[in-house]
């Protein structure tokens with residue numbers, strides 16, 4: 275076996291396919307196979323996945339499956355689910371899938387029954403949420419909680435805010451959840467300015483409990499609370515913590531009885547189904563949170579047990595590799611036709627880009643190929659009136675995922691049917707376009723005709739589910755987690771560390787005193803940064 279997957283005959287075979295592929299058009303692929311729309315479709319749990327409008331053929335798919343074999347994808351899946359320390363640079367297991375194992379399952383990792391641990395925390399979260407939802411948990415002055423403010427950033431924010439927004443229709447509407455993440459003080463200011471401290475509960479979420487943004491916001495939130503309630507004892511009724519670091523939580527002044535733990539084998543961007551999801555659990559209640567976990571688990575089981583050729587997350591991950599590495603795509607659009615999923619692309623950005631934005635292989639060698647596509651998107655139909663022009667007639671290859679639901683959460687007149695006709699129309703227009711002959715036949719003026727040609731051949735995957743429910747959301751997130759994993763395996767990178775964000779954090783801590791010092795600081799940074807500091811200080815009167 276060659277040293278790297280990219281040295282293999284399987285890799286070269288795909289390069290060969292890619293060279294030939296510029297001549298292939300989706301119109302021809304559909305014309306030559308009338309069954310393509312049904313043949314290139316699969317189901318996982320409640321998700322119907324139509325991948326027929328992708329730039330793939332039976333030969334390309336077979337070559338991708340061969341590549342997966344060469345990269346030992348099946349073995350890597352088994353290793354992840356078994357709790358092997360596949361996060362080699364941090365010497366950790368990667369076990370977010372254990373967070374959604376049913377209570378009667380068993381998984382012993384590093385000598386510890388993780389399922390029992392997971393359910394112990396879930397039970398405590400459920401009992402706490404019951405009290406907040408029923409009004410039994412009151413604030414310091416005896417009033418019930420009306421607003422929950424989640425303070426966290428990255429994985430300690432993006433998952434909860436995405437899921438809260440996605441499942442708002444399932445939430446208890448007399449409790450609002452807000453999210454503060456940015457160290458820009460306007461975030462905390464705007465999210466608290468109209469709140470009554472006596473009815474506000476803060477959840478401080480930080481895996482490490484060392485993150486500058488979160489701890490600074492948490493300290494200021496405590497000042498804001500105490501400015502009104504004027505009694506340190508109020509903190510116990512208005513602050514709870516979610517973390518893996520009990521010592522730091524105690525240092526901060528939060529009673530560890532009010533702490534919900536998780537484990538180092540849960541990466542931040544994979545942590546929504548852990549205690550990090552506490553705000554979501556309070557919003558939707560423990561039964562519906564359990565439905566979300568069950569949805570995740572259905573897709574986990576499919577990924578764990580299904581041969582690669584029929585394994586939907588593996589298939590979609592391999593197709594992404596095909597675009598990114600072999601056809602040269604740089605980005606990937608995710609276009610949910612569901613307003614409730616308006617933070618889904620932002621969530622996926624961390625999941626996919628923090629996971630696979632790497633350029634060094636597991637053994638330390640630099641990669642020699644493209645990794646980590648740039649994920650972006652907005653809900654339809656808003657995106658149609660903003661950036662779809664570039665998708666339809668621009669020069670770039672941008673695979674896009676269209677996510678839609680047959681049943682609306684709110685049936686108002688004909689709106690949902692109109693909405694979904696847009697969903698269906700777009701993937702057709704992107705794939706098949708409109709030829710010059712068709713445009714001319716419509717009587718378009720000759721000089722305008724070329725501008726109205728729609729080249730087509732723009733690839734899309736359609737994911738259609740019956741309804742956006744807690745379970746469906748869990749399924750969708752698990753699907754993308756495993757797609758991301760698959761890509762990381764083929765690229766031979768560690769999808770579970772994030773060393774790239776460390777340097778900026780260190781430098782910010784070093785620069786902070788220079789902004790605030792009474793005397794002009796030493797100009798020992800680079801000339802650009804020195805000049806910017808001078809200008810900033812002048813504007814601040816320093």
Ligand code: F6P
Pocket residue numbers: 427428429430479480481482483484485488542543628772775
């Ligand atoms: O930005 C890097 C990161 O470590 C993310 O991976 C993580 O989700 C985020 O910071 C927040 O970290 P923590 O939960 O430890 O505060």
